[in-house]
Amino acid sequence: MNAALTLDNFLTRFQLQPPLPAPAIPARRQAAVLVPIVAHPQPGLLLTRRSPRLRKHAGQVAFPGGMRDAEDASLHVTALREAQEEIGLQPQQARIIGTLPAVSSSTGFQVTPVVAIIPPHLSWQPNADEVDAIFEMPLQEALRLARYAPLDIHRGGLRHRVWLSWYQDYFVWGMTAGIIRQLSLQVMPELNTI
Structure with missing residues (x-):
């Protein structure tokens, strides 16, 4: 990525490079995360760090998201x-x-990443019970595949690959890093060297 990634360039690439179908996943509980692209001329990727007081995934960097409620008309909702x-x-x-x-999440959910464009300079109101920090990472940096290192974990007789990365003081790993890498592989296929 020599030239700066602009919002228009990202949108064109996202719409012209449909994602490959995911392998069939057995029916599980459904969840969704929002992958917010901040509409700066050179876009950003909005992420959160979960509260350290949460029972599951405390302190992890994540996208906003959670389990589908019965009232939700779709995973977008x-x-x-x-x-x-x-x-x-x-x-x-x-x-x-x-x-x-x-x-698939380690907690038994089928998680759908929903990609959206959001305006810049919004005033965030983090839910203190769930969110410890909200931060923005330059999208061009987030999509740089070389920033993610693989780690193979063996669990239940199976090998699971997770991806690890640091951005400033934030440790980005697991499902969140995997979703960002998938987005990179979709919009930047010429960088698919890993």
Whole structure:
């Protein structure tokens, strides 16, 4: 990526490079995360760090998201509802541009990443019970595949590959890093050298 990644360039690449279908995942509980792209001329990627007081995934870097409620008409609605609850993003402030293939979580959920464009300079209202920090990473840096290191974990007789990365004081790993890498592989296929 020699030239700067602009928002228009990202949108064009995202829409012209449909994601490859995900492998079939056995029916599981459904969840969704919002992958918010901040609409700066050189876009950013909005992330959160979960509260250290949470029972599951405490202190981890994540996208806003959670389990689908029975009332949610779609997983898009789930992602937008969770983003509103966690960071104060109003649903009308997000323009959904598509989804990435669903991934399986270690807690038994099928998680669908919902990609959306959000305006810059919003005033965040983090839910203190769920969110410890909200930060933005330059999208061009986030999509640089070389920043992610693989780690193979053996669990239940199977090998699971997880991805690890640091951004400033934030440790980005696991499902979040995997979703960012998947987005990179979709919009920057010429960088798929790993």
